[in-house]
Every structure is written in C-alpha cells, then in structure tokens.
Amino acid sequence: MTAWLDALEGLARTRAKAGLTRELRPRAAGEQIVDLAGNDYLGLAVHPAVVAASASALSAYGLGATGSRLVRGSTATHTGLEASLASWLGADQALVFSSGYLANLGAVRALTGPDTVIISDAYNHASLIDGCKLSGAQTVVAPHASPAAVASLLDSFPGRPAVVVTESVFSVDGDLAPLAELHAVTSARGALLLVDDAHALGVLGASGAGGVFAAGLAGASDVVVTATLSKSLGAAGGVIAGPGQLVRHLVDTGRTFIYDTAPPPAVIAGAQAALEIARVADDRRLLLRSRAALIVARLAAAGFDVRLPAGAVLSVTAPGPEAAVAWAADCWDRRVAVGCFRPPSTPDGSSRLRLTLNAGVSDEDFARALDVIVECAP
Numbered sequence: 001m002t003a004w005l006d007a008l009e010g011l012a013r014t015r016a017k018a019g020l021t022r023e024l025r026p027r028a029a030g031e032q033i034v035d036l037a038g039n040d041y042l043g044l045a046v047h048p049a050v051v052a053a054s055a056s057a058l059s060a061y062g063l064g065a066t067g068s069r070l071v072r073g074s075t076a077t078h079t080g081l082e083a084s085l086a087s088w089l090g091a092d093q094a095l096v097f098s099s100g101y102l103a104n105l106g107a108v109r110a111l112t113g114p115d116t117v118i119i120s121d122a123y124n125h126a127s128l129i130d131g132c133k134l135s136g137a138q139t140v141v142a143p144h145a146s147p148a149a150v151a152s153l154l155d156s157f158p159g160r161p162a163v164v165v166t167e168s169v170f171s172v173d174g175d176l177a178p179l180a181e182l183h184a185v186t187s188a189r190g191a192l193l194l195v196d197d198a199h200a201l202g203v204l205g206a207s208g209a210g211g212v213f214a215a216g217l218a219g220a221s222d223v224v225v226t227a228t229l230s231k232s233l234g235a236a237g238g239v240i241a242g243p244g245q246l247v248r249h250l251v252d253t254g255r256t257f258i259y260d261t262a263p264p265p266a267v268i269a270g271a272q273a274a275l276e277i278a279r280v281a282d283d284r285r286l287l288l289r290s291r292a293a294l295i296v297a298r299l300a301a302a303g304f305d306v307r308l309p310a311g312a313v314l315s316v317t318a319p320g321p322e323a324a325v326a327w328a329a330d331c332w333d334r335r336v337a338v339g340c341f342r343p344p345s346t347p348d349g350s351s352r353l354r355l356t357l358n359a360g361v362s363d364e365d366f367a368r369a370l371d372v373i374v375e376c377a378p
Helices: 003-017 048-061 069-073 076-089 100-110 126-135 147-155 179-188 244-253 265-278 282-301 321-333 363-375
Strands: 034-036 093-097 117-121 138-142 162-167 192-196 223-228 238-242 313-318 336-341 351-356
Touching: 034 363, 048 265, 076 093, 076 238, 076 265, 093 100, 093 244, 100 126, 100 192, 100 223, 100 238, 100 244, 117 126, 117 147, 126 138, 126 162, 138 147, 147 162, 147 179, 162 179, 179 192, 238 244, 282 313, 282 363, 313 321, 321 336, 321 351, 321 363, 336 363
Parallel strands: 034 336, 117 138, 117 162, 162 192, 192 223
Antiparallel strands: 093 238, 223 238, 313 351, 336 351
16 A cells, blocks of 8 residues: 555544544435435425426436536526526626535635635635635634624724625524624625525525525625525525626636536526525425424423524534434434534534424424434433
C-alpha cells in the first residue's frame, strides 16, 4: 500500500475511534419505513401530479440536459420555473442551479470582492462556510443568531463593503434567525444580507414563500435569497433570487452556473408542479405545525429538553456520537428513519438526533414513530 493510502487508513481509524464513521444506506423503491429523516417536508416528492409532470418532460427531453445552461442546457421548463420562483419569493428575478450547494457557492462569490468583509453566522451550513472560504474575502464568524454581535462586527470594519450571511431556519437545530433585526443592522450600515432559505421555503410565510417573505423582506434590494428545490419541493436543484442586476452578473460570471451541466428538464418540470401545489398547501403547513407541537409535547413528557421548531426541523441532543449512532440505528431496526448529526455537521461539537416532519406520513405512522424514538433513547 502506498504512503497516501496508509495516511487515509490512519485518518479512518481516528474517525472510527471518535464515533465519526459514516455509512451509505441505499434506499429501495417503495421502502416500508416511516421517514422522519428526509427533507420532503410537504410530501410532494411522490405526489401524482409531480411525478406525472416529471415523466412528461422525461419523455419530451430525454434523461439529461445535455449541456450547461449557456450551451444547450436551458429549456422553456427552466426559464418557466425561474419566473415562478421569482414570483413566489417576491424577488425581481431568480436563477436556477443544479444544487443548493452550488447556488450558495455562487451567491457568496458573486457578492464579494477582494475588500469585502463577510460576517457569517456560527451555525451556517457547510455550503455557506465553503462559499466564504472559496470567495477569498475576509470572513469573521459571528455568534449564533445575534444581531447585536453582527452590528458590533460591522462597526469594526468602517468603510469596507460587507455581506452578512445566515440561514433563515437553521439546518441542524431548526431555529429561526432574527431576519428583520439582522436586516435593520445591515441596512443601517450599507451591508448586504444573504439568506439561505432552504429549510423555510414551502414551510413559512404566506403561501409558503419562505422566511425572508415572512420577515417582510421580500424584494428588498439589499437582500439576496438562496434555496434548494430538494426540500419542500421534493426535487433537486438550487436557486438564487434577487435584483435583476445580480442575476445578469451570475449568468455572465458565476462559475458554478456557467461551468456546470444544467439540471435535467424532468427534475425541473417536477419542481414546477411541486411549486404550484406548495403555494396553496396551507393544509400541509398546518399539519406540520400541529405535528411539531405533538412531537415537542411527547418528547418533553419523556424528559427530553426540546424546543418548538420554527419550521419542520427538530433536534434532540444525544450523549455523544456513538450514542447518537446507536439511537438512530435502533430506530431504523424498528422501521423509523431519523437523522443522526455528529461533528463536523454540528457547529457546537455535540451530537444530535435530527427529526424532520413530513406531511406525507400518516397520523398512525407518525404516532408510532414517536413511540419508537422515545423507547430507543439511550
């Protein structure tokens, strides 16, 4: 074995000792399991109208997009979805990417230059963190969800262009950023606010338009929104929404847009159908809220310290990474899928069981899943 493979084996052993080994678990079609781990919050991934729209586009366009958006990858399906997303989010324009990860990388890079200071929330998603690193801009990490800390940091860089980067609903604990307060801070200091709305889109706001819309910031010229199509819309892809000048800049210069193959038209068509359903899915959003209250009450009664989530993500602290893995595995053995979050996925170094709500799960299965989670607790 060569030296570099020996080094990788050593790193693997170190991760195993720390309880940080990860394992792929292939999902079979039609698998009989209660899903409280995926991000299909509104249960639209298997909705008949969504599947039918995707199948129709698959027949019309074929399997892939065949090229980047600027070569042969753009279709009327792509531009139609972008118009719908912009309308839904209350933005001037929107641009679709092949993943939310690439959208975040592209957004951070587009908004920064050599003199820019980025203020990044300590609990931000890895895609935002990587975007900050790859941008080359000076990045300062702010205490979690603290407008006062952000204001102080911005004041320490007078005269410098600045971007404040945050999620709306945070992906690990499910808490909501104080977006209105953050915007008051950024707007008073001439800074931009970049919000990853991935876990709020479809769940929060009027017509499910997201956390930025719910905070009254939709369409603001100093606010840029990113999101994924892979959560509430049950599809795949990402989006950046904001002023038309930004979208023009991204089309001309955005490396994660220009040099990436476009999302398949079949996936985009499915996302479009899901969006049309999501805009009027108040019944599904109400179900998510009622289930969030149920799960908090059930876990609190069992002695867990849990908070009512802002959206459809809820975390329960585990004693450690090994305990979190065992807890999730025991639930799986009883046909309940839950998320297991360990470092480096968790920003504070602790491990969690992450539960995600899904409107497509029946009431009976949801109640049984809660019983299983409590009974399998370490």
